[in-house]
Amino acid sequence: MRYRLLSALVASAAIVTDAAPAASSYDYIVVGSGPGGGPLAANLARAGYSTLLIEAGGDEGDNPTYTDIGNFNEAANDELTRWDFWVKHSDDPVRDLKFKHTTWDTGDGTFYVGLDPPADAKLLGIQYPRAAVLGGCAMHNAGVCSLPADDDWNIIVNKTGDTSWSAENMRKYLKKIEKNEYLPAGDEAHGYDGWLATSAADNSWAKNDSLPGTRMLKKMAELTGQDPNDAVNLVNRDILEAGDNVDETTSFYNMVTHADSKGKRSSPNNYIRATLADPAKYPLTVKLQTLVTRVLFDEATLKAGSTPRAIGVEVMEGASLYRADPKHVDGTKGPVSQILATREVIVAGGAFNSPQILKLSGIGPAAELTKFNISVVKDLPGVGENLGDNYEGSLLALGAAPVQSGLITLLFRTPSAPTKKRNIFTWCGAFSFEGFWPGFPTYHGPTQYTCAMVHMAPKSQTGSVRLVSADPQDKPDINFRFFEKRGDEDLHELVEGANLLRKAWQAAGEPVLPFDELHPCPSSSGAAAAAAAGKEEEEEESCTDAAQAEFFKTQAYSHHATSTCAIGGDDDKMAVLDSKFRVRGVEGLRVVDASAFPVVPGAFPSCPTMMLSAKAAEDILADAKKAE
Structure with missing residues (x-):
């Protein structure tokens, strides 16, 4: 099978333009606008803190391909927002080449999909599409909203001792975000005043x-x-x-979806836009088509050998800068600048990009960082490991x-x-x-x-996301190691x-x-x-x-990657985060997305990640009040 590969750059509508440049400093910087980062940035701004939300893609909140939930197949295929990760399912290349939909670059502007590629075709691998767009993958998925098993929440309690992660307590976050449109008002298990519409067939x-x-x-x-x-x-x-x-x-x-009763997708995009448009003029700034290249740390803490503190991010500005973007043109770069955060940096790039950003910033397995001449800020061997999926x-x-x-x-x-x-x-x-x-x-x-x-509940969760270089435009090497254990x-x-x-x-x-x-x-x-x-x-x-x-x-295939920056206990050397989403061994840095789950949360992680985001907002704001 052959499929067309577009190479022309396509401009997307933007709610933020160069006419309104970002300031040089904010209370919080949130990297990534998907189910974890998007609602979190909105909630921090609604609490009165100046917040910068950075998204590598554009805004398609008015595009019917994305706003009409029935168009999810078209949305996931759309090169306007699609990032192509070509993954492995095992360490055995012979086994992986049995996957009937293995994809190849023919070199003539088309993909070949199948087991008998033309001569000289370049092996790409198994496609794992992600969405670079305001609202993240919640803008191109089928919108299925389901909950993890109670044990998937309670495992965090068992690992960390933090009872706020109990399944009973986590239910309140569903109620907080949900705007239920399929049950009569008053059901105590549901919410009716939140930002996330839910409907049923x-x-x-x-x-x-x-x-x-x-x-x-x-x-x-x-x-x-x-x-x-x-x-x-x-x-x-x-x-x-x-x-x-x-x-x-x-x-x-x-089947419940995060869409309203008229079939319109409900996602972080809606909540972000509503926050920006609110007459209260919440201090939220959204910066689109901007690739975060690394987290910045206070040089004084690094030189003194004290606990490193995150103070901002370095960014490269421009469309289609990341090489996962099928519209990327080789050699394209953008201007690089730095933006500071007076309180915290929160990484929410998803299970592939969050560990990559941490590693590029010097946080991860020391041997891997040293291999690419990245200065080690904190040796955390669990960054990029524990990759899991259904x-x-x-x-x-x-x-x-x-x-x-x-x-x-x-x-x-x-x-x-x-x-x-x-x-x-x-x-x-x-x-x-x-x-x-x-x-x-x-x-x-x-x-x-x-x-x-x-x-559900796969018994093997041994995949990895590892660097191939120190270039932030490169895609990482991703191997799920299906069925290994x-x-x-x-x-x-x-x-x-x-x-x-x-x-x-x-x-x-x-x-x-x-x-x-x-x-x-x-x-x-x-x-x-x-x-x-x-x-x-x-x-x-x-x-x-x-x-x-x-x-x-x-x-077998998958599209619910999680757990590459997992929450864990103090005695777990592979734990990346504590129970409050804080990156271990550094200050001022958290990760809030599906990579934080220690195990794959149920069948579909979109709604659980939005619940996790609501909890993170509560935890971060509580810490902010303590510091004031």
Whole structure:
């Protein structure tokens, strides 16, 4: 497959222009405007502190590609904002080259995606798109809003002793940011006055028993221990519900998105813009198309050998300066300047860029920094390590006729899960989703049907983000090391999930059946053929459980990277942050984004990161009051 690669620079609308230059000093500087940094900067300014928010991209808050949540595939592909990271899934290049959507640069302005590249094509790797735009990745994602398991919050309590991270306490931050538009006002588990709109789909389709989707829905209920006759009601269950044993509850849910009831995306972009436009004239300045090259430290503290103190940032100004930007032109640089912070610098560049910025600033594994002649400010071996993500995979098939159905959202536990907690988040519908590559997804025709799966609580979290040079325009080397630890267990759980969903598909009936499964079990194979015949899986070489596991091992994908600047306890040498987001061993510097989570937080980290941001604002403002 070939895809066009644009090289022309495209100007984006900006809410801040050179006509209103940044001042030379602020109380706070926040680097990155995504789910962590964007709301934090707005909250600090609303508290009366002069705050500079720096974003490497532009502002697309008026662009329907981004504002209409239904355009998320187009948004993620849009070169106007896209940053392409080409990642590895393992240390084995042979294994990685089995990934069917491996991407190559052909040298003629196009990408080749596949396993048989043209001669002289340059290997790029596995695409992992991020968004350089005001609002960050919350501007190009599908907007799914779900919560981590309680244990994902409580692990921070266990590591640090800070009870403010308890799941019970963290709920208040959801209530603080949420503007719920799908439940009657008064539900104590939700918020109704926040800045983040949440909405849910209309699942009235499930009342129609004649639909193939409804028949599959009831079969899924049967296979997961739910009442098939109650499925019509269960599909409207609140996925953000509170209560005992929620994480151990297998159930259908209504998919909630951070969008309003009219389908307009709700993201940090909205909150930032509202803060700038507020008649109260909050002291927020936004500086767009500006690449932060490093954090600055007080030279006196460095010379004296005392605790280093962050005092500002160095920036390079201009569009498309970072080499992850497909619009970047080789050799392009911008003017470099320095901006000071009288209180703190807060890095919120995400799981890839936050550790890169720290390392470029002299904070990270000493041996790695020394390799690139970067002066070591603080030896922190955990910076850029502990990279984690959920494993994602899908069942994809073509029906004999289109599958009439709405979206089925199901969280369930497979038999071999190591705890009582559910481990698979699946959503099924007449769509195609097989991962990421330039031009994704592939449209397989009107009869396509997919159950996409997110495997939660991966047992291996051994990936890394490491420098390739001291040049801040370079992309880092990113390796997720999927399935490196206890991988066989995670793969078995994915196969169990696939087998259950495949059985449920056989309830679709006429005119949909038979399904022509494309993966992980092509229809000629034993598992798919046996399921179609209503029999137990046949142990044929072409699609045993082992063959399905191999498929997921080589074709799993992800897009929820976290944990590269993890919070940890005083006794953890790999901890980068304390429980208040402060970078260990230095002063005046914090990291507030998904990289702070010690483990991957549930199935989708966007809303949890916005909750984390609200907590960070509370912690930072409390420290500011103490210092006054």
